Amino acid sequence: MQVRIKPPYLLFLGDEPDVSHAKTAAGIAHWRPENCLGQLRMPGCGVDLGFPDMTPAEAAEAGAKTLIWGVAGVGGVIPEQWIPCLFDAVEAGLDVVAGTHSSLYDVPGLADAAKGAGVSLIDIRRPPAVPVGTGAKRRGLRVLMAGTDCVVGKKFSALAIAKEMQERGLKADFRATGQTGIMIAGGGMPIDAVVSDFVTGAAEALSPDNDDDHWDVIEGQGSLFHPGYSAVTLGLLHGSQPDAFVVCHDPGRKEIECFPGFPVPSISELIDLTVANGKLTNAAIRCVGISVNTSHMPEDERAHYLAETGERHGLPCVDPVATGPGPIVDHIVELYHGDAS
């Protein structure tokens, strides 16, 4: 019941002048280079992710299964000049995956061409059908990213923690809840596109029963303190029934982004409200670490901030980019795996 994407990929970069408009493709290249076979660049493209340039036909010949639409496009629409590439991909036998606002099914003739070629068009923003959440306890361990706001590094933190766990030999999977995360993971659940009655059920489907010592590292969405998106956050919290959560925070942010008048909560406030709500589906829920974006701080200030914040809350506090998530994974191992790990 999740979205699924078949690797390896041909990354479509269009004619984007710089990488800021190709963040999705760059994210896939960074976190899953092993899933990337080539890149498709049009004249004028200023982005180079370091993969061989290929046409759809060349990529298919080399074994690619999917063209990933890794660029934003203005307003989320698919520009006219890029449409022939979609047909080339379909005709070469590649699935096409996109997360644009306008659907692949709205491109005249593309759905028929895909059907004729026996390939799939996958709109990442269209959620699969899911049942209402049940609250039934599932096997396995789960750690959810909980943000003090949107865009505070929840996806990056989850990816970094999952990678660190895997490198230490722990069983772990990154579970994506947003568009870019889904493209990186090759699957997941576009949780904010799910009808509200089914959000908890969608979160349950995202992290199904697993081995008792397996971790689902779940990308968070929104914030319990977000006046626009809190419902998504609570459904994800209840459906994930996390054993543990990591607070993701940007200390440079004073107000919720684009919502003036709504202060970013303190780390303690977020911990308290997450536990107060989260204990409904997991009585043992606890905070296991703090993941902070300190990119705007000088080196010495960063070290002091991380140490002081960690001490104040009695939790490991990291910047997942600058210091890596190691101390959080140490703490998780200590709490949940005893001496065995």
Next chain:
Amino acid sequence: MQVRIKPPYLLFLGDEPDVSHAKTAAGIAHWRPENCLGQLRMPGCGVDLGFPDMTPAEAAEAGAKTLIWGVAGVGGVIPEQWIPCLFDAVEAGLDVVAGTHSSLYDVPGLADAAKGAGVSLIDIRRPPAVPVGTGAKRRGLRVLMAGTDCVVGKKFSALAIAKEMQERGLKADFRATGQTGIMIAGGGMPIDAVVSDFVTGAAEALSPDNDDDHWDVIEGQGSLFHPGYSAVTLGLLHGSQPDAFVVCHDPGRKEIECFPGFPVPSISELIDLTVANGKLTNAAIRCVGISVNTSHMPEDERAHYLAETGERHGLPCVDPVATGPGPIVDHIVELYHGDAS
């Protein structure tokens, strides 16, 4: 940006043997008899709501604007034998309103017939397009029903409080968030059918800016303690930005209905979690009363339960059916309207 239904109505009762399958029509007849012109019963129908029997043509002639599909139907589908009545209604110039799972638009030919006749097919379960919530403060006063579970009398409590307010000369409107409530009110927002990213925005659209002394009495949905529907509840809470809330509770219920293992919270637990979450969009949020379903209690036990529960929480405690909501409205007047009312 809300669903709107044009009165007066012809209530379609089909061939339902008893009123338990015609709850929606019965609810409209009870709360809004002034909006009901007639009833349409087919052979074998065992329900009589006391209105004149009319065909769609007769109802239209008498001034009816809308046929209300006031029956459940098995599994929410529209039975074959009732379909000719839908065409009769459309041809007579009536809008058709239904809340069935299967859409009116799925009845072959009906949409074209409606278009030809210049009338509307209104699926109550299809929400109108709404923007993301903003959290911006709106004028007017709002009181939201907050349930310890689903089906504990939130709709009834809201309707009773709004009616009592109106009878006392206060400015008040019932704001519907569910299918039956929308049909009773003639408008509203099917909040549980809204995509999760937009739930808060839908709740905002439901109770727009109003006079400073005007009350929106808002039907609640789900419960913050409901493992399946909590996301809907939180979005509605944040978007409603209520000044006040009323706890709706059924003391005979020990576990969340259909969710064994999930205890119904205490009234105090619900008050605390509602305030903890609700203060994000209204720092002054407070509980103003408790509305209880005591239908299973003998008379003397009821009186004792209501008195004891009210005293324990320092709040008026009523059964909206047995005692009426008067004491809650008294308390609201005292708190928000001083001596002026």
